[in-house]
Amino acid sequence: MGKRYDLNKELAQMLKGGVIMDVTTPEQAKIAEEAGACAVMALERIPADIRAAGGVSRMSDPKMIKGIQEAVSIPVMAKCRIGHFVEAQILQAIGIDYIDESEVLSPADDVYHIDKTKFNVPFVCGARDLGEALRRINEGASMIRTKGEPGTGDIVQAVRHMRKMNSEISKIVSLREDELFEEAKKLQVPYDLVCYVHENKRIPVVNFAAGGVATPADAALMMQLGAEGVFVGSGIFKSGNPAKRAQAIVKAVANFEDAELIASLSEDLGEAMVGINEQEIELIMEERGK
Amino acid sequence: MKIAVLAVQGAFIEHEKMLASLGAEVIELRKKKDVLQEFDGLVLPGGESTVQGKLIRELDMFDILKKKIEDGIPVLATCAGLILLAEKISNDTRKHFATLPVTVMRNAYGRQLESFYTEGDFGKLKNVPMEFIRAPYIESVGEDVEILSKVDDNIVAVKYNNQLAMSFHPELLSDTRIHEEFLGMLI
Numbered sequence: 001m002g003k004r005y006d007l008n009k010e011l012a013q014m015l016k017g018g019v020i021m022d023v024t025t026p027e028q029a030k031i032a033e034e035a036g037a038c039a040v041m042a043l044e045r046i047p048a049d050i051r052a053a054g055g056v057s058r059m060s061d062p063k064m065i066k067g068i069q070e071a072v073s074i075p076v077m078a079k080c081r082i083g084h085f086v087e088a089q090i091l092q093a094i095g096i097d098y099i100d101e102s103e104v105l106s107p108a109d110d111v112y113h114i115d116k117t118k119f120n121v122p123f124v125c126g127a128r129d130l131g132e133a134l135r136r137i138n139e140g141a142s143m144i145r146t147k148g149e150p151g152t153g154d155i156v157q158a159v160r161h162m163r164k165m166n167s168e169i170s171k172i173v174s175l176r177e178d179e180l181f182e183e184a185k186k187l188q189v190p191y192d193l194v195c196y197v198h199e200n201k202r203i204p205v206v207n208f209a210a211g212g213v214a215t216p217a218d219a220a221l222m223m224q225l226g227a228e229g230v231f232v233g234s235g236i237f238k239s240g241n242p243a244k245r246a247q248a249i250v251k252a253v254a255n256f257e258d259a260e261l262i263a264s265l266s267e268d269l270g271e272a273m274v275g276i277n278e279q280e281i282e283l284i285m286e287e288r289g290k
Numbered sequence: 291m292k293i294a295v296l297a298v299q300g301a302f303i304e305h306e307k308m309l310a311s312l313g314a315e316v317i318e319l320r321k322k323k324d325v326l327q328e329f330d331g332l333v334l335p336g337g338e339s340t341v342q343g344k345l346i347r348e349l350d351m352f353d354i355l356k357k358k359i360e361d362g363i364p365v366l367a368t369c370a371g372l373i374l375l376a377e378k379i380s381n382d383t384r385k386h387f388a389t390l391p392v393t394v395m396r397n398a399y400g401r402q403l404e405s406f407y408t409e410g411d412f413g414k415l416k417n418v419p420m421e422f423i424r425a426p427y428i429e430s431v432g433e434d435v436e437i438l439s440k441v442d443d444n445i446v447a448v449k450y451n452n453q454l455a456m457s458f459h460p461e462l463l464s465d466t467r468i469h470e471e472f473l474g475m476l477i
Contacts, residue, residue: 008405120403
């Protein structure tokens, strides 16, 4: 993978310490930009509504995405279905800044992910553990996010995924070099990527938190657990006062260790999204694409 | 030498690592309390200028930092940092410190598909690797602004008294010459 891949990984580096917000209209995109989003994710329905509506969920209308591209100056991302490389080709054709090959949409392929090395445009993919993350990177993803459980407003899965990834990284770091071959086999990932983790104590691309972030405290929790930035999906525009909540989450991510500040940011935010508990979920999105 | 790196959003850790490898002491600026400390140089990193510009104001860092820049503290600004310093942004109604007499255009090359790598001269430095990521460029400069680099006739790096600003990202690569030049401005 050449210079294009480096530039794509580096765009993710520029997004670090920031909040990427799901938006469904140009108006929401402007609210997000004004509130301090470092990028927006353009989609027709936010995950909470996808859950409510049911049915097959697909890439958004390119016209709607273009409307959002025109409305803001920050990077615009959009989702395609897992394995749906033609949706990805379309998003590349309209000049999207980042494609999210996302479990939030209905998978188009239950075996293969997109060969992302064939694209010039960068991809972000979800992962529940280190094996998934490294497999997606091997396929050409230049940014990783936890899957969490989108559209629930429940942070428990994102926490679980981030902790799992961290502990698996720690384990690889602690291994002897001659043990790395077996670890690569167990994780079903290339040996070279395991060596990278062993040497650098991290994955080779930026790692954000996603799925279930609803409050400034949720965002700061993920940052303290090692996330390099945060995606907020349904949490903002499903809440009582989106602009205020969005700004509070942005500031909480920038100062994720300052409890006094986060306390003041958490005051009077209005109603958080209602949320669904883990036990009440009928559709488990994190199971999609392994 | 103590260098303060604006750390509200973006690629600030990359600057910190490079400066530390050159022997500088590095602190992060995330809130008002941080900017009240003494420091000898300031780094404005890449990231999103809309986010950084908003946070430096709302976290009460703006006035103090602007004063320090006007008083002559050496500044190294990359990409979004250049936008924060620019007196005028041709395609944005916002402006920030406005201490550098140049007009910049945000996302001047277009979207991520137009991001690119090249090598070029930077003042006296030859063959400097340059990565442009949704980068701005400088459309025009005021009096006494020294042009250090041009790529395809567009101005991409300048020096104006204490301010060293560029569209690209020396912090992302292993070539440390630009950071060395910045540290040289502190002596």
